[in-house]
Amino acid sequence: MATSSAIPYVLSDKVREAVANCKVLVVGAGGIGCEILKNLALSGFQNIEIIDLDTIDVSNLNRQFLFRKEHVGKPKAVVARETVLNYNPNLNIKAYHDSITTVEYGVNFYKNFNLVLNALDNRNARNHVNRMCLAADIPLIESGTSGYTGQVELIKKGLTQCYECQPKPPQRSFPGCTIRNTPSEPIHCIVWAKHLFNQLFGEDDPDQDVSPDTADPELAADAGKLALNEENETDGDVQRKSTNLWAKEIDYNPEKLFNKFFQDDIKYLLSMENLWKKRKPPKPLAWAEASSHEGDSNTIIENNLKAEDMQVWSLSKCSKVFASSISVLKSELSNKNFLVWDKDDKPGMDFVTACANIRAHIFSIDQKSRFEIKSIAGNIVPAIATTNAIVAGLAVLHAFRVLGEELEKCNTTYVRQKSSSAKTVLMTESVLIKANPNCYVCSEKPSVNVSVNVDNMTVKEFETEVLKKNLNMIAPDAMLDGKNLVVISSEEGETEINNNKKLSEIGIIDGSILKVDDFLQNYELTVYVTNYVPKDTTEPQFIVHGNTENLRPVEEMNGIVYSGGKESPNKQGEAASKTGDKMVTDDDEPVEVIEPQSSVDDPQEGSSVKRRKLNPTEEEDDDLIMLEDDDD
Numbered sequence: 001m002a003t004s005s006a007i008p009y010v011l012s013d014k015v016r017e018a019v020a021n022c023k024v025l026v027v028g029a030g031g032i033g034c035e036i037l038k039n040l041a042l043s044g045f046q047n048i049e050i051i052d053l054d055t056i057d058v059s060n061l062n063r064q065f066l067f068r069k070e071h072v073g074k075p076k077a078v079v080a081r082e083t084v085l086n087y088n089p090n091l092n093i094k095a096y097h098d099s100i101t102t103v104e105y106g107v108n109f110y111k112n113f114n115l116v117l118n119a120l121d122n123r124n125a126r127n128h129v130n131r132m133c134l135a136a137d138i139p140l141i142e143s144g145t146s147g148y149t150g151q152v153e154l155i156k157k158g159l160t161q162c163y164e165c166q167p168k169p170p171q172r173s174f175p176g177c178t179i180r181n182t183p184s185e186p187i188h189c190i191v192w193a194k195h196l197f198n199q200l201f202g203e204d205d206p207d208q209d210v211s212p213d214t215a216d217p218e219l220a221a222d223a224g225k226l227a228l229n230e231e232n233e234t235d236g237d238v239q240r241k242s243t244n245l246w247a248k249e250i251d252y253n254p255e256k257l258f259n260k261f262f263q264d265d266i267k268y269l270l271s272m273e274n275l276w277k278k279r280k281p282p283k284p285l286a287w288a289e290a291s292s293h294e295g296d297s298n299t300i301i302e303n304n305l306k307a308e309d310m311q312v313w314s315l316s317k318c319s320k321v322f323a324s325s326i327s328v329l330k331s332e333l334s335n336k337n338f339l340v341w342d343k344d345d346k347p348g349m350d351f352v353t354a355c356a357n358i359r360a361h362i363f364s365i366d367q368k369s370r371f372e373i374k375s376i377a378g379n380i381v382p383a384i385a386t387t388n389a390i391v392a393g394l395a396v397l398h399a400f401r402v403l404g405e406e407l408e409k410c411n412t413t414y415v416r417q418k419s420s421s422a423k424t425v426l427m428t429e430s431v432l433i434k435a436n437p438n439c440y441v442c443s444e445k446p447s448v449n450v451s452v453n454v455d456n457m458t459v460k461e462f463e464t465e466v467l468k469k470n471l472n473m474i475a476p477d478a479m480l481d482g483k484n485l486v487v488i489s490s491e492e493g494e495t496e497i498n499n500n501k502k503l504s505e506i507g508i509i510d511g512s513i514l515k516v517d518d519f520l521q522n523y524e525l526t527v528y529v530t531n532y533v534p535k536d537t538t539e540p541q542f543i544v545h546g547n548t549e550n551l552r553p554v555e556e557m558n559g560i561v562y563s564g565g566k567e568s569p570n571k572q573g574e575a576a577s578k579t580g581d582k583m584v585t586d587d588d589e590p591v592e593v594i595e596p597q598s599s600v601d602d603p604q605e606g607s608s609v610k611r612r613k614l615n616p617t618e619e620e621d622d623d624l625i626m627l628e629d630d631d632d
C-alpha cells in the first residue's frame with residue numbers, strides 16, 4: 001500500500017509538521033484501536049506506540065482489520081504493529097503486549113508522548129489512563145462505541161472535564177435475594193448460572209453464593225430459620241460446607257450436583273413459604289426427570305428450523321450439556337487453582353446456558369437460546385465495524401486539532417443512529433465541557449465521602465472494594481488524618497496486620513478523615529468517612545458520594561452516587577436541528593452532520609443545556625462512554 005495518502009495535503013503546514021514530529025500512544029488495539037492505528041499510519045504520523053494486553057481471538061477478525069486468521073492467539077499489539085508497518089515501513093512504531101495499568105507505565109512514561117488516544121473497552125482502564133494523563137498533563141482523546149452509537153472527546157487538564165467528572169451509570173445489578181431465591185426474568189437465571197460457575201470452578205466469592213438466602217427480607221425471620229434447621233437435620237452438611245469443597249468431594253458427579261441445585265435447593269426454597277404467597281412457586285426438578293424431558297413437539301419442529309445456536313435446548317439436552325461441560329471444566333481445573341468464566345470459552349458458556357435454562361424452567365421463566373444467553377451473560381452489544389471506523393476517524397481529526405494547538409475546537413462528538421425524526425449521525429457539543437469543580441479526580445483538592453459500617457467492614461475490604469474497585473486506585477496508601485497513622489500501605493509487609501481488623505478497631509470511625517494516595521496515578525484523595533448501617537441485604541454495603549450537599553436517600557442512590565449529577569438525559573430525537581454537510585453511508589442513504597449551535601453567552605450554561613439534548617437515552621447510554629467487559 002502507498003505510504004502517503006491525500007490526507008496530509010489537506011492539513012496546514014503547521015499541523016503536517018506536528019503530525020510528523022509528534023509521538024503518540026494508542027491504548028488498546030481492538031475494534032477502535034486498529035482503525036486508529038491505520039488512520040495514524042496513513043496520515044503521516046511517524047512515531048507511534050501501541051499497548052494492548054490481549055491476544056487475537058477468532059471473534060475479533062470480523063472488525064479488527066489489522067488481524068487475519070493466521071494471527072489468532074498472537075498478541076494484538078505486536079501483530080497490529082507488523083500490519084501497520086506494511087502500510088508504511090518507515091514508521092517508528094513500538095508495541096507493548098501488556099496492561100496499561102501496570103506499574104511500568106508511570107507518569108514518566110506518559111510524559112514521552114504529545115498525545116494519548118484511548119481505544120479501550122472497560123471503565124477501569126479508562127479511569128486509570130484519565131488519571132495518568134491528568135498527572136502527566138498530556139491531552140487524551142477518549143473514544144468509545146456501543147453498537148451504532150459512539151463518542152469522541154478531548155480530555156485536557158485545566159481545559160475540559162475529565163473522564164470521571166460526570167457520574168457514570170452504575171452497572172445493572174440485582175439484589176442477591178432475587179438471584180438466589182426469587183428469579184423472575186431470564187437474566188436473573190443467567191446471573192445465577194454464572195455465580196454457580198464461579199462457586200464450582202472459579203475464585204471463591206461469598207457475594208456470589210447461589211444457595212437459598214435465608215436472610216431474604218421477605219421472609220418472616222422464623223420461616224427461614226425453621227427451614228434451615230430441617231435442612232441441617234437431613235442434609236445439613238451440604239448447606240454449610242463450601243459448594244466448591246463439596247463438589248470436589250463428590251468428584252463433580254453431575255447427577256449429584258444437579259439434584260442438589262435443581263431439586264434439593266428448590267425444595268428448600270419452597271419451605272420458605274412467605275416467598276410464594278404472591279408468586280408462582282418453583283418446581284423442583286430431579287436429574288432422572290430432566291434427562292428424559294425432550295420438550296413438546298412444536299418446540300422440536302421450531303428448533304429444527306433454526307441454526308444450532310438459535311435453538312432453545314430441551315431439558316434433556318440441558319442436562320446432557322450440564323454433564324459434558326462439567327466433565328471438561330473439571331479436567332481444565334485439574335491443573336489450575338481456579339477457572340475464570342469467559343463468554344468465548346465453550347464449556348463455560350455451555351454450562352451457563354444449560355444451568356440458566358434449567359433454572360428458568362423450574363421458575364416458569366422463558367428459556368433462551370445459547371446465542372441470546374451469550375449476549376446477555378457477556379454484556380454484549382454487537383460491535384459495529386462502521387461505528388468503530390467513524391469514531392476512529394473522529395479521534396484522528398481531534399488529534400489534528402490538538403497538534404494544531406486548536407484544543408478549544410475539540411468539542412465532544414457523538415455518533416448516533418439515524419432516527420426517523422432527525423436524520424442525524426454526528427452531533428457535537430457546542431462548547432468544550434468544563435470540569436466539574438467537585439470532581440473527586442481532577443478538582444484542585446479531590447475529596448469524597450464514604451458511608452460504611454465501620455464496625456463491620458474490614459480494612460482489607462475497604463482497600464479492595466472501596467479504594468480499588470470503586471475509586472479505581474491501583475496501589476493505594478492511606479493515612480488516618482490527625483494521627484499520622486498509616487493504615488493501608490502499598491508496600492508489602494507494612495500493614496497486612498490490619499487486614500482482618502474492622503475499620504473501627506484501627507480508629508476509622510464516624511467522622512474520620514483518611515488521606516489516601518496512589519503513587520502510580522500521582523493521585524491524592526481525602527476520604528471523609530461516615531458510619532452507615534445498611535438496614536438489610538438489599539441496601540448497598542457502602543456508599544461513595546462526592547459531596548455531602550448532594551446526599552440523597554439511599555434508595556435513590558442506587559448504590560453509588562457522585563457529586564455533580566445531571567438531570568436525566570433526554571431523547572436523542574430532540575437533538576439540535578441545525579444541519580450541515582451531507583455525506584453518504586454504506587447503504588447510500590444521505591445523512592447529515594450536525595454543526596454546533598451558535599455560541600452562547602455563558603459557555604458553561606450553554607454546555608449543560610446542549611448536553612441535555614445530546615446525551616443518549618437511558619436505554620442506550622449504558623455503555624456509550626465506557627464499554628464494559630463482563631464483571632458482574
Ligand SMILES: Nc1ncnc2c1ncn2[C@@H]1O[C@H](COP(=O)(O)OP(=O)(O)OP(=O)(O)O)[C@@H](O)[C@H]1O
Nearest residue numbers: 028029030031051052053054099100101120121125
Ligand atoms: N488495561 C488494559 N491495557 C491494555 N489494553 C487493554 C486494557 N484493557 C483493555 N484493553 C484492550 O482494549 C481493546 C478494546 O477493544 P474492543 O473493544 O474491540 O474489545 P475486544 O476485546 O477486542 O472485543 P470484544 O470485547 O468485543 O470481544 C482490547 O483489545 C483489549 O485487550
Ligand SMILES: [Zn+2]
Nearest residue numbers: 162165439442
Ligand atoms: Zn474530573
